[in-house]
Amino acid sequence: MQVNEAVSRRIHQLCKERGLTQYQLSMKSGVPQSTLSTICGCTFPSVKLRIIYEICEGLEIGLGDFFDSPLFDRENLTD
16 A cells, blocks of 8 residues: 555544544644545645644644554555
């Protein structure tokens, strides 16, 4: 899978674990709902680290926690 798909899946996982909707994450993180929708729909070729950081702030986790998932293992990612 590509990195943008891994990011999308990770956001879905973390929201599900916390019982959050995209709208609630948007409110907590300050990332516009439309941006989250674009990221989660994989219609964005890449995501700025700053946006991932803001999402992490809304989820109350660090960047390390976000990327600490098998989704981001080298063997699972393609160019």
